[in-house]
Amino acid sequence: MTIDVATGISRILKEEGVGWVSTFPVCRVNNALGREGVPMLMMRDDRYAVAVADAFSRITAGSRIGVCTFQGGVNAAGMQYAYAGMAQAYEDGSPVLCITDGVPAGSSGNSQYDVASAMKTVSKWFGYLDKPERTPELMRRAFTMLRSGRPGPVILAIPNATATYDETADPYHPVKGWKSAPDPADVRAAVDQLLRARSPLIYAGEGVIYAGASEDLKALAELVNVPVITTLKAKGAFPEDNPLFVGVRGDQVAHYLNKSDLILAVGSSLSPGRFSHGIPDPAKKTIIHCNVDELHINKMYPTAHAVIGDARLTLQALRQEMSGRTPGAGRNAGNVAAEVKAARDQGLARYRQVMNSDEKPINPYRVYGDLMEVLDLKNSFVTHESGNTRDQLSTVFDTLIPRGFLGWGNVSTLGFSLAAAIAAKKAFPERASVAVTGEAGLGYMLGNLEVLLREKLGITVVHISNGGFAGYGPGFWGPGHDPFTHRVLGPDEVDMSKVIGALGFHTERVSEPAEIIPALRRALEINTSGRPAYIEFICCQYPVYGQWVGRGEG
Numbered sequence: 001m002t003i004d005v006a007t008g009i010s011r012i013l014k015e016e017g018v019g020w021v022s023t024f025p026v027c028r029v030n031n032a033l034g035r036e037g038v039p040m041l042m043m044r045d046d047r048y049a050v051a052v053a054d055a056f057s058r059i060t061a062g063s064r065i066g067v068c069t070f071q072g073g074v075n076a077a078g079m080q081y082a083y084a085g086m087a088q089a090y091e092d093g094s095p096v097l098c099i100t101d102g103v104p105a106g107s108s109g110n111s112q113y114d115v116a117s118a119m120k121t122v123s124k125w126f127g128y129l130d131k132p133e134r135t136p137e138l139m140r141r142a143f144t145m146l147r148s149g150r151p152g153p154v155i156l157a158i159p160n161a162t163a164t165y166d167e168t169a170d171p172y173h174p175v176k177g178w179k180s181a182p183d184p185a186d187v188r189a190a191v192d193q194l195l196r197a198r199s200p201l202i203y204a205g206e207g208v209i210y211a212g213a214s215e216d217l218k219a220l221a222e223l224v225n226v227p228v229i230t231t232l233k234a235k236g237a238f239p240e241d242n243p244l245f246v247g248v249r250g251d252q253v254a255h256y257l258n259k260s261d262l263i264l265a266v267g268s269s270l271s272p273g274r275f276s277h278g279i280p281d282p283a284k285k286t287i288i289h290c291n292v293d294e295l296h297i298n299k300m301y302p303t304a305h306a307v308i309g310d311a312r313l314t315l316q317a318l319r320q321e322m323s324g325r326t327p328g329a330g331r332n333a334g335n336v337a338a339e340v341k342a343a344r345d346q347g348l349a350r351y352r353q354v355m356n357s358d359e360k361p362i363n364p365y366r367v368y369g370d371l372m373e374v375l376d377l378k379n380s381f382v383t384h385e386s387g388n389t390r391d392q393l394s395t396v397f398d399t400l401i402p403r404g405f406l407g408w409g410n411v412s413t414l415g416f417s418l419a420a421a422i423a424a425k426k427a428f429p430e431r432a433s434v435a436v437t438g439e440a441g442l443g444y445m446l447g448n449l450e451v452l453l454r455e456k457l458g459i460t461v462v463h464i465s466n467g468g469f470a471g472y473g474p475g476f477w478g479p480g481h482d483p484f485t486h487r488v489l490g491p492d493e494v495d496m497s498k499v500i501g502a503l504g505f506h507t508e509r510v511s512e513p514a515e516i517i518p519a520l521r522r523a524l525e526i527n528t529s530g531r532p533a534y535i536e537f538i539c540c541q542y543p544v545y546g547q548w549v550g551r552g553e554g
């Protein structure tokens, strides 16, 4: 049967199990999506269209692919705005599918903005559908890229959505995605080294989450009796109530990174950016690098041994080899758990103290501590914003299940937390979903808040309202990092709870520490009926949090 390209794409998306597509209009495949019954989540700008789909892929660990559409072609206004979302997805390695209009044949010289070159800089693959009958071929290739290897965004440009082809000529079959298992010799070499190490440390990255390997990570860590740290993006890959969990950041993490003689990195590229640890004295440590992508080997640090393959298959192979070598008993290394506990207690002491603070304005840690108390940490979702909320929550928030918390942002684009909280609600409707933001993140979100009301997305935005932009190092304020560009109108001048309340959100403004828990409870309860909530906590400026090892605070 002859169909047009847009209809073909819509049908293939359905075959691939895509349940909805986020969008900002216009895109020439949207009408076909509508006709074919693919629901569209219409955001209020193109960046958020990408970010919601991106976050959906992250939160489901790529088991459900987020798909978005936005305007491209000769009038690529949408694409220019969506670029920020794609750059963030590419930077963080998220398997999101972006569909846009392509520049039609004959029009490639019309505009100044070169679509193809721009898109290639932010994608794992940029496909251009130059012939209608190639629709199944390009979609197959796209889903192969999305479901195999190192994750990353794929962009498809459709220059002529109404061109037709024969749907029966090359019938589409969904793509399963493929994994590879490591070389047994590399596994043996890694275990040799592990058995020889005095003070090994597991450094877990987001690849563990994408591989669905959290249980395997825990099993290996317990067998080998090795402490574990996770990256920001992998927060939750290892249960944070496990006695071997050291942390994401903070003094105790620095202590273990410094003292370790062997780093077993699993599912991390080990290429630290602004929001991750460097490896101190790398030449003096043995680095075993387990990764799906061989091009990460010897990237920034000398790799002693590489184990290439899927993180789950790798962890299983390491565990099996270790059990075989140590008759099932693992590595006897003394009371590692007690040492970890002592280091964690010491590292977290100053935060635990302010988590119980009654001071006014409210200390932000009191809000985080109360949030942990109110939420069912095995059945909820929390994410941070760029700014102090990232730094503070990643220091103290207890994450007990993978994606109970989404850490994001090798480069952290303000505003992403709203997209993440929406995606979490779409992925796990029964879970409470909370975005914690400062005023800068809130500013980015404002135009998109209508979506939550229209779509009845019961999420809670927690605003740590401190009247200024913090940011890096000692904060933007006072003698801190950027003293000239930190002050905005704060809670004394603007009542954001009234502004957002007028839109239709349930809103509250809280300045009493004792009111934090009741206010959060009310918001979460109201969320269950599909109504979004915004709570403004009047907080002090408190730029205190765990540091990244080996990073300048510039």
Ligand SMILES: Cc1ncc(C[n+]2csc(CCOP(=O)(O)OP(=O)(O)O)c2C)c(N)n1
Residues within 6 Å of the ligand: 385, 386, 387, 388, 389, 412, 413, 414, 437, 438, 439, 440, 441, 442, 464, 466, 468, 469, 470, 471, 472
């Ligand atoms: C798109 C984008 N532009 C600029 C920045 C740089 N930046 C990081 S944090 C921040 C200010 C954060 O202030 P606020 O939201 O009030 O958070 P606080 O730390 O006060 O809680 C800025 C401007 C960024 N992360 N993203």
Ligand SMILES: [Mg+2]
Residues within 6 Å of the ligand: 438, 439, 440, 464, 465, 466, 467, 468, 469, 470
């Ligand atoms: Mg602020």
